[in-house]
Amino acid sequence: xxxxxxxxxxxxxxxxxxxxxxxxxxxxxxxxxxxxxxxxxxxxxxxxxxxxxxxxxxxxxxxxxxxxxxxxxxxxxxxxxxxxxxxxxxxxxxxxxxxxxxxxxxxxxxxxxxxxxxxxxxxxxxxxxxxxxxxxxxxxxxxxxxxxxxxxxxxxxxxxxxxxxxxxxxxxxxxxxxxxxxxxxxxxxxxxxxxxxxxxxxxxxxxxxxxxxxxxxxxxxxxxxxxxxxxxxxxxxxxxxxxxxxxxxxxxxxxxxxx
Amino acid sequence: xxxxxxxxxxxxxxxxxxxxxxxxxxxxxxxxxxxxxxxxxxxxxxxxxxxxxxxxxxxxxxxxxxxxxxxxxxxxxxxxxxxxxxxxxxxxxxxxxxxxxxxxxxxxxxxxxxxxxxxxxxxxxxxxxxxxxxxxxxxxxxxxxxxxxxxxxxxxxxxxxxxxxxxxxxxxxxxxxxxxxxxxxxxxxxxxxxxxxxxxxxxxxxxx
Numbered sequence: 001x002x003x004x005x006x007x008x009x010x011x012x013x014x015x016x017x018x019x020x021x022x023x024x025x026x027x028x029x030x031x032x033x034x035x036x037x038x039x040x041x042x043x044x045x046x047x048x049x050x051x052x053x054x055x056x057x058x059x060x061x062x063x064x065x066x067x068x069x070x071x072x073x074x075x076x077x078x079x080x081x082x083x084x085x086x087x088x089x090x091x092x093x094x095x096x097x098x099x100x101x102x103x104x105x106x107x108x109x110x111x112x113x114x115x116x117x118x119x120x121x122x123x124x125x126x127x128x129x130x131x132x133x134x135x136x137x138x139x140x141x142x143x144x145x146x147x148x149x150x151x152x153x154x155x156x157x158x159x160x161x162x163x164x165x166x167x168x169x170x171x172x173x174x175x176x177x178x179x180x181x182x183x184x185x186x187x188x189x190x191x192x193x194x195x196x197x198x199x200x201x202x203x204x205x206x207x208x209x210x211x212x213x214x215x216x217x218x219x220x221x222x223x224x225x226x227x228x229x230x231x232x233x234x235x236x237x238x239x240x241x242x243x244x245x246x247x248x249x250x251x252x253x254x255x256x257x258x259x
Numbered sequence: 260x261x262x263x264x265x266x267x268x269x270x271x272x273x274x275x276x277x278x279x280x281x282x283x284x285x286x287x288x289x290x291x292x293x294x295x296x297x298x299x300x301x302x303x304x305x306x307x308x309x310x311x312x313x314x315x316x317x318x319x320x321x322x323x324x325x326x327x328x329x330x331x332x333x334x335x336x337x338x339x340x341x342x343x344x345x346x347x348x349x350x351x352x353x354x355x356x357x358x359x360x361x362x363x364x365x366x367x368x369x370x371x372x373x374x375x376x377x378x379x380x381x382x383x384x385x386x387x388x389x390x391x392x393x394x395x396x397x398x399x400x401x402x403x404x405x406x407x408x409x410x411x412x413x414x415x416x417x418x419x420x421x422x423x424x425x426x427x428x429x430x431x432x433x434x435x436x437x438x439x440x441x442x443x444x445x446x447x448x449x450x451x452x453x454x455x456x457x458x459x460x461x462x463x464x465x466x467x
Contacts, residue, residue: 019343072346098343104339170347171334172353212337213330215357216423217350230426238429 001027001093005040007052010109013116017109019098030091033076034059034066036088045168053112061085061225064160067167068113069100074223082162082225102167106174106209119209120161123178126205130147130185131193149187156184158226168223171212176220178206179236180228186239196243203240260330261424263323268417270316275453281466285390304316325364331358353419360412367409374402395459403458414451417445 003024010017027036032057041051059063061082068083070076076086091097099113103259107115145153159180166174182199185191191198214233243249294340299308347355370380374396378384382394397403421443425431431439460466 002336018335018341069342069345072342072344073348076440099340103340111342118397162326164312170345170350171330172461173334208452210337212334212427215334215354216419216426217347217354219347219349222349229430234426234429237342241429 001029001088001091003027003036003088003091003094004096006096006098007112008050009112010086010101011111013108013110027088027148029087031088032059032084033086033088034072034084053110053114056084056236059084062160062220064162067102067162067164069102069167072097074102075162075225076168079222080225080227082160085225089176097194102163104163104172104211106172106211107163107166110188115163119211120163120174120177122209123174123202123205124161124181126201126254127181127198128194128201130191131191143189145188153184153187155228156180156232159184159224159228160226162225163197164223164225165220166211168219169212169214169246170217170219171215173214173220174206174209174211174216174225175214175233175236176228176230178202179232182239183232183235186235195239196248199236199239199243200249260323261427263319263326264424266315266319267323268420271413271417271450275344275450279453281393281457282460285388286451288393289388293387293417298427303328312425319458324361327358327361351419353415354423356412356415357419364409364416367412370405371409393457397458397461398464404461406458407426407455408442410451410454412445413454415451418447421446435438 005022005024006019007022008017009020011207022034024040027039034054037052037054041114044051054068057063059066063085066083067075070083070086070240075081075083076090078086078090099108101113102110102115102117104115106119107117110116157180159177161177163177168170169175182202185198186195193232199215216230216233218230221228276293277291281288295309296306351358373379375382375389375392378386378392381392381396383391384401385391397406422431422439425435425439457466
């Protein structure tokens with residue numbers, strides 16, 4: 001199949017970027033989207049041109065490394081699919097594709113389609129530790145977890161931190177990511193001791209990173225390759241209000257302890 | 260946003276219920292307007308409660324705008340380089356028009372106060388005869404059309420605002436998922452329909 005690509009090329013963080021057109025006349029519908037870029041890059045290298053930089057790692061949809069905006073949709077047109085799991089059969093022959101990096105102040109472009117997502121790492125770090133008994137493994141049934149809580153926690157834990165939620169949000173807000181991370185620990189007994197402190201510090205870090213404010217468009221949910229629901233955002237807001245009302249995070253700061 | 264929006268929403272509903280008394284005729288409607296000034300008597304003096312409510316509303320309105328400006332600025336700052344194209348697939352027309360809709364509502368409220376509260380732009384303002392003032396104003400069709408447009412915007416704003424508030428306040432739990440949008444939409448549609456009925460009745464000669 002024949003594809004026309006317009007790829008965002010940007011030499012470095014401070015360089016100006018622009019779209020460059022590439023024609024791929026012989027793509028296979030069975031290729032993944034990243035394989036398409038691999039093939040194109042190989043040709044660029046043979047022509048002694050700079051290959052297109054893009055993030056990728058596991059290529060089986062579970063690591064969260066890959067991601068680009070394809071024709072206005074993060075991870076492309078298929079619901080609940082990462083870019084690496086997107087195949088060219090999702091596009092029609094002769095399609096014209098515009099490929100852009102995630103665009104957010106908190107995710108600066110490093111090169112071409114690669115963005116720096118360490119803002120997410122800092123949000124996770126702000127969440128801190130959980131108090132668990134280390135040493136020998138406890139008996140599995142000693143801590144009972146209701147089935148529906150376990151399922152819900154698992155849904156939240158499915159987040160791979162790819163950043164598509166931020167990319168899709170008209171406000172470039174990271175609420176869905178933070179909601180998933182806060183909820184997956186908040187739903188489990190092991191996450192309870194630091195629950196109040198964790199939600200407050202993670203939200204504070206999210207704001208400090210310069211993400212936008214959530215206005216409940218729901219675009220994040222549509223772009224999420226793991227189909228995480230905005231119900232978790234309501235849960236995050238509820239946890240946050242409860243935590244602030246409980247006074248625990250403030251007390252922890254006043255006592256000089258970081259939790 | 261959610262708390263001040265909630266206060267303003269209560270006002271929008273109460274104002275509608277009060278305004279619908281216009282269909283009961285001039286005596287009832289003017290008596291209602293007078294009643295707003297004598298609420299709480301004899302404990303409160305004339306107009307005290309009205310001004311207390313007005314000050315809460317005014318404070319809520321400006322807090323709502325202040326919060327909206329903050330949210331909007333944060334969002335605009337958060338994406339300095341725009342996409343060539345960003346496909347929106349999940350959002351609604353109501354959600355996308357919250358900002359400009361809010362501006363339209365504010366401009367409309369200013370005009371509305373000048374028209375029917377202060378009487379500055381009313382064709383024949385009679386203090387105390389709110390029924391007459393209302394009919395005099397709505398008999399001019401451009402005023403009625405502007406009112407109807409503003410009320411549609413209010414409806415859209417309330418629709419997205421209502422279910423958003425459930426998100427923001429964390430009130431929305433799994434059992435509400437199925438009906439939250441429907442209920443928010445139904446309430447918003449009822450509000451718009453109720454308000455729009457008034458100028459239509461004036462233009463149609465039902466309310467004279």
